Amino acid sequence: MALKKFDYIIVGGGSSGCVVANRLSEDPGVRVLLIESGRRDADRWINIPATFFKVIEKGRDIVAYVGEPSKHLNGRPAIVVQGHVLGGGSSVNAMIYVRGQSQDYDGWAQDGNRGWSYSDVLPVFRDLENNMQLAGEYHGTSGELHVSETGFHHPLSRAFIRAAQETGIPYNPDFNGALQEGVGFYQTTTRDGRRWSAAQAFLRPAEKRGNLTVLTETRVARVTFQGNRTTGVQLENSTTYEAGGEVILCAGRSRPPDCYSFQAWGPRNIYASTGSPWWLTSPASAKTTRTIWNRQSRARRSIRSPSSARTRA
Numbered sequence: 541m542a543l544k545k546f547d548y549i550i551v552g553g554g555s556s557g558c559v560v561a562n563r564l565s566e567d568p569g570v571r572v573l574l575i576e577s578g579r580r581d582a583d584r585w586i587n588i589p590a591t592f593f594k595v596i597e598k599g600r601d602i603v604a605y606v607g608e609p610s611k612h613l614n615g616r617p618a619i620v621v622q623g624h625v626l627g628g629g630s631s632v633n634a635m636i637y638v639r640g641q642s643q644d645y646d647g648w649a650q651d652g653n654r655g656w657s658y659s660d661v662l663p664v665f666r667d668l669e670n671n672m673q674l675a676g677e678y679h680g681t682s683g684e685l686h687v688s689e690t691g692f693h694h695p696l697s698r699a700f701i702r703a704a705q706e707t708g709i710p711y712n713p714d715f716n717g718a719l720q721e722g723v724g725f726y727q728t729t730t731r732d733g734r735r736w737s738a739a740q741a742f743l744r745p746a747e748k749r750g751n752l753t754v755l756t757e758t759r760v761a762r763v764t765f766q767g768n769r770t771t772g773v774q775l776e777n778s779t780t781y782e783a784g785g786e787v788i789l790c791a792g793r794s795r796p797p798d799c800y801s802f803q804a805w806g807p808r809n810i811y812a813s814t815g816s817p818w819w820l821t822s823p824a825s826a827k828t829t830r831t832i833w834n835r836q837s838r839a840r841r842s843i844r845s846p847s848s849a850r851t852r853a
């Protein structure tokens with residue numbers, strides 16, 4: 541009989557899920573289950589950086605959420621795309637390596653989220669990264685995530701960058717350094733000319749360990765609870781898996797995410813009108829969630845509820 545009890549269950553095998561699966565399964569004493577609703581990342585077009593648009597076009601490994609037509613978009617609907625494949629967004633994205641503004645992290649920490657300040661996350665970024673060119677305070681050179689310089693710069697791109705500088709925009713050789721502002725060439729999450737997704741970087745090595753089970757084309761329908769304590773997950777086909785330790789939600793947040801539609805996690809006010817059961821989050825993470833939602837509100841406001849969203853898979 542297949543194993544039904546694990547120490548950790550990770551919902552979603554995207555960018556974050558692959559990292560978490562890798563780090564948790566480093567301990568041979570724990571059993572880890574990773575559940576991904578998409579298929580394995582075997583499509584050859586995924587690995588060739590220049591053909592990522594084919595992956596998007598084919599639509600097999602993405603889900604596209606189409607909003608209502610919006611006056612803010614000249615009557616067009618907003619379309620939000622999410623990876624739906626092992627590696628998640630990192631298997632279908634544009635591979636641009638930009639980690640985000642330090643102020644964002646510090647803002648989240650100020651909201652009360654312990655461990656999320658820039659000085660907290662920077663060592664973690666460095667630990668994950670294997671940068672082919674940059675080193676020092678902001679970059680790692682021995683992690684699993686290969687980061688490369690782009691091999692070819694089109695003359696028009698060079699002209700654009702020079703023109704921007706002539707207007708007074710500073711040249712920035714590193715968008716993950718001290719300052720994000722400026723114009724320049726970004727680095728990519730590629731290795732030797734191939735996409736280096738989180739699945740390649742973190743899951744492939746972890747899959748060789750005997751304590752990690754990966755299920756693909758398997759959708760989690762809900763997280764199960766006993767009181768306020770998580771006990772495991774239930775799949776769409778009603779199969780249940782028990783978590784002795786933790787259930788870790790890595791199902792993405794490109795839309796009202798699945799981990800919300802599971803049972804409405806997060807700020808209570810978002811669910812007040814839905815009648816969904818609501819599970820508490822800390823006030824700090826609720827505030828941060830609200831901030832993130834607000835920042836994306838123009839697109840998000842026009843997104844239909846998950847039940848009425850048109851999906852393409």
Ligand SMILES: Cc1cc2nc3c(=O)[nH]c(=O)nc-3n(C[C@H](O)[C@H](O)[C@H](O)COP(=O)(O)OP(=O)(O)OC[C@H]3O[C@@H](n4cnc5c(N)ncnc54)[C@H](O)[C@@H]3O)c2cc1C
Binds near residue numbers: 554628633638
């Ligand atoms: C087209 C595109 C281009 C992008 N370009 C860039 C870029 O150039 N640079 C950059 O930094 N970022 C880019 N991004 C964003 C980046 O890829 C995401 O921010 C990142 O992948 C999010 O990681 P995540 O782990 O939160 O979620 P995801 O990577 O989206 O992973 C979530 C996973 O959960 C799975 N899942 C969802 N619901 C369930 C369920 N109920 N049961 C089981 N599994 C489930 C999904 O199938 C998915 O694989 C891009 C994204 C897209 C879609």
